[in-house]
Amino acid sequence: MPVIALLMDKDGRRYQGVRLASGQELSSPQLILAPSFTIPTTSPPAVEVKNSNDKSPSDAERKVARGICIAKNSVKSEAANCLVFFPPRSLYPEQITSVRVLQLSSNVGVCPSKTFVTYLSAVCDDAVEGKKLLNAAINALFSMAVSSSPENNEIDNSSEHTEEKPCLLWSALYIHDLTKFHGLYDSIRFTPMPDEHLHYDDILDATEKLFKELFPNEDFFAMTSTSEEHLDDGNTELDP
Structure with missing residues (x-):
């Protein structure tokens, strides 16, 4: 279901949730948006989210x-x-x-x-x-x-x-x-677009940074033990 608006507090400074096209309102502590979405600088309690190809949220000049x-x-x-x-x-x-x-x-x-x-x-x-x-x-x-x-x-x-x-x-x-990873308010993040390089390392770095901000106590691409891999594959043998 498409998101049509963000729910803010009375002062328009703190993100509280989203409003769906059906009218349903969902609360969430964090929100990640694509770089093509724009949010007005002055935010009323319900902010309309727009998808724009003309202007990025970071006002990129290049x-x-x-x-x-x-x-x-x-x-x-x-x-x-x-x-x-x-x-x-x-x-x-x-x-x-x-x-x-x-x-x-x-x-x-x-x-x-x-x-x-x-x-x-x-x-x-x-x-x-x-x-x-x-x-x-x-x-x-x-x-x-x-x-x-x-x-x-x-x-x-x-x-x-x-x-x-x-x-x-x-x-x-x-x-x-040419946008970079950045945050808007304390709970809204915009993902970046790829830069001019062909290896996309900037996207991986931004993804890792975003993951650590959202889940500071979790490992990014945590290593899986051999025993867990066997359990996932269904190859574990039971002792008679």
């Missing part, structure tokens, strides 16, 4: 542009899985941030046989800059441009490889705010 591409061949003929970096000014003179590219093949189970999936990411100030960065990298790696937008026409063709480039079968680009 964004991350991400792209996903599927191709028939590898961007490097001698490598099935590889990591590529486009440093500043390597794609066009005005490029000020690096573009990270990770290619994975079907042998790691992420795409159909005889295809390759490529992930791209770059930090940007706005969607226009982000799309220009990714389109420039895609044009340098693949033989088919993603779009014929005006910003693509400004890209310097000198960044293209002289060797034959793989054919692009499908691609998608999207932009999200």
